[in-house]
Amino acid sequence: MKEAVILSGKGGTGKTSITAALATGMSGVLLVDCDVDAADLHLVLDPKPRNTHEFVSGHAAAIDTELCTSCGLCAEHCRFGAIGPDFSVRHEHCEGCGVCAFVCPTEAAAMLPRLSGHWYISDTRLGTMVHARLLPGEENSGKLVSAVRRAARELAEADGTSLILTDGPPGIGCPVIASLGGADLAVAVTEPTMSARHDLERLYDLTKHFDIPMMVIINKTDVNERIVSELHTWCRDNSIEIAGVLPYDRAFTDAQINRRTGPEHDPQGLGVAMAPIRAKLVERLFGDDE
Amino acid sequence: MRIAIASGKGGTGKTTVAANLAALLHSKGLSVTALDCDVEEPNLHLLLHPDWESEQTVGVPVPVIDTKACLGPSCSKCTTLCRFAALAMMGDEVMIFMEMCHGCGLCTLACPPRAITESSRNIGVVRKGQCKGQAAGITVTGGALRIGEAMSPPLISAVLDNAPQADIVLVDCPPGTSCPMIRATQDADFSILVTEPTPFGLHDLGLAAEVLRQAELPFGAVINRQGMGDDAALDFLERENIPLLGTLPHSLQAAAIYSEGRLHVETLPDFAALYEAIWQAVLNQLGGLK
Numbered sequence: 261m262k263e264a265v266i267l268s269g270k271g272g273t274g275k276t277s278i279t280a281a282l283a284t285g286m287s288g289v290l291l292v293d294c295d296v297d298a299a300d301l302h303l304v305l306d307p308k309p310r311n312t313h314e315f316v317s318g319h320a321a322a323i324d325t326e327l328c329t330s331c332g333l334c335a336e337h338c339r340f341g342a343i344g345p346d347f348s349v350r351h352e353h354c355e356g357c358g359v360c361a362f363v364c365p366t367e368a369a370a371m372l373p374r375l376s377g378h379w380y381i382s383d384t385r386l387g388t389m390v391h392a393r394l395l396p397g398e399e400n401s402g403k404l405v406s407a408v409r410r411a412a413r414e415l416a417e418a419d420g421t422s423l424i425l426t427d428g429p430p431g432i433g434c435p436v437i438a439s440l441g442g443a444d445l446a447v448a449v450t451e452p453t454m455s456a457r458h459d460l461e462r463l464y465d466l467t468k469h470f471d472i473p474m475m476v477i478i479n480k481t482d483v484n485e486r487i488v489s490e491l492h493t494w495c496r497d498n499s500i501e502i503a504g505v506l507p508y509d510r511a512f513t514d515a516q517i518n519r520r521t522g523p524e525h526d527p528q529g530l531g532v533a534m535a536p537i538r539a540k541l542v543e544r545l546f547g548d549d550e
Numbered sequence: 551m552r553i554a555i556a557s558g559k560g561g562t563g564k565t566t567v568a569a570n571l572a573a574l575l576h577s578k579g580l581s582v583t584a585l586d587c588d589v590e591e592p593n594l595h596l597l598l599h600p601d602w603e604s605e606q607t608v609g610v611p612v613p614v615i616d617t618k619a620c621l622g623p624s625c626s627k628c629t630t631l632c633r634f635a636a637l638a639m640m641g642d643e644v645m646i647f648m649e650m651c652h653g654c655g656l657c658t659l660a661c662p663p664r665a666i667t668e669s670s671r672n673i674g675v676v677r678k679g680q681c682k683g684q685a686a687g688i689t690v691t692g693g694a695l696r697i698g699e700a701m702s703p704p705l706i707s708a709v710l711d712n713a714p715q716a717d718i719v720l721v722d723c724p725p726g727t728s729c730p731m732i733r734a735t736q737d738a739d740f741s742i743l744v745t746e747p748t749p750f751g752l753h754d755l756g757l758a759a760e761v762l763r764q765a766e767l768p769f770g771a772v773i774n775r776q777g778m779g780d781d782a783a784l785d786f787l788e789r790e791n792i793p794l795l796g797t798l799p800h801s802l803q804a805a806a807i808y809s810e811g812r813l814h815v816e817t818l819p820d821f822a823a824l825y826e827a828i829w830q831a832v833l834n835q836l837g838g839l840k
Contacts, residue, residue, distance in 0.1 A: 272561010357654030430560035431590035434700040453809035484809040
């Protein structure tokens with residue numbers, strides 16, 4: 261079983277549309293959405309949850325006003341600004357460390373289990389999908405990503421699935437690191453802009469840091485042909501394989517609006533354009549096995 | 551006055567709006583500081599082109615254990631209390647897992663023989679610089695997360711805390727709706743949510759709006775690339791009673807200018823007028839310049 265993660269560094273380069281497009285027509289693929297705080301893949305795939313799981317991660321402080329003597333020790337020791345002026349807990353700032361409960365002389369501060377979101381195993385027309393929703397303003401997105409990936413791997417092993425295809429989050433921080441660790445391949449979707457190129461280089465450094473091979477898809481090539489050629493040079497200089505290039509195509513947006521994947525909506529255009537990219541990805545992942 | 555530019559979905563145009571507003575406000579004679587709080591993938595400098603003048607390493611506290619003073623397994627207070635699994639008893643010694651540590655200080659507080667002091671883990675840098683040319687006078691302060699580091703919120707706080715005083719402080723926020731986005735928008739007098747008229751843009755706008763409502767922060771929305779998708783975002787704003795601050799048209803020319811790291815207010819007269827209208831709408835929401 262192999263696991264490929266679609267990433268980008270910069271947001272909005274087309275990770276989710278390309279994940280859905282890659283999965284279209286693939287057999288034996290398990291889809292995972294690891295962008296748990298702004299998940300969008302479900303908007304195209306309309307998943308029907310088979311199981312819903314609560315994600316309880318760590319704790320959050322609660323202060324009992326009856327027991328509180330307003331001594332101020334909790335506010336003095338909390339390093340996250342999570343204690344309000346009236347000694348109420350500012351939930352969105354609480355990291356659940358327990359310092360307040362430790363220093364409170366009257367046991368007014370207590371640590372309660374924290375419900376941070378939900379994760380789901382669902383059926384879609386492209387197969388099984390594991391996805392999640394972080395509650396607004398919650399932290400621990402990295403831990404939710406890890407929970408989603410663990411469930412996906414268990415499911416894939418039980419079902420004999422050959423490929424886990426993961427729609428990753430933007431950036432290079434906590435949720436990206438949680439999405440990437442131990443994967444077989446990172447697929448970076450980029451676009452020919454100074455920003456996306458800069459972010460791609462930082463993402464590449466991260467994949468090297470974790471020793472994960474990377475392929476690149478250049479999307480929206482007609483925005484800037486000069487930067488496209490610079491991206492080709494950069495990939496060649498770093499021995500990074502380019503899985504494919506795609507011009508800006510309004511059909512991706514139309515597909516989204518129609519709640520279809522690109523190849524489903526536009527088989528003659530995007531369907532044809534995506535086929536060789538999908539083939540290169542499969543070749544890279546499974547080529548050695550044959 | 552501090553204005554945050556956020557979005558939920560990545561790649562909707564946060565940095566574009568932040569940089570163009572900075573240039574517009576500077577041209578009106580206001581003093582402007584632009585903060586890049588998208589520390590995982592900072593791009594604001596690619597549009598504003600500051601000369602970086604200083605760079606300061608930012609650290610978070612991590613424990614250091616004096617093994618001679620440590621009471622070992624008979625005590626185990628630190629390893630029992632740490633809620634982040636950053637400390638573990640291995641044989642007779644306490645092991646520290648630096649990357650798990652949140653820097654809360656509980657172990658230091660709780661250690662009976664006071665065997666735990668603190669040092670610092672490097673999480674990235676905060677850079678400061680001044681713009682040149684037409685934008686001369688705009689101060690840019692931005693963070694860059696160290697590659698491989700997961701924890702971005704403390705670095706975001708360091709950027710906010712190091713912000714030079716100005717009439718207007720613009721904060722370019724990270725995408726998403728979890729801790730980094732919450733940290734970057736906190737204490738803003740007003741937030742501008744930048745969205746695009748697609749199902750993905752709309753869905754994530756809804757999540758971001760929910761976060762800001764929970765935090766009781768005032769906000770409005772800008773629809774970028776109007777014309778690329780559908781009208782659902784407009785309907786949503788009206789239904790939710792969220793002020794529409796303005797729209798920016800979908801334009802391949804604008805995309806090409808952005809891709810080169812240039813500003814629309816300096817190159818496209820119709821965009822300059824649209825940004826002026828957005829600024830007036832923000833002032834209208836705030837009841838004037840504070």
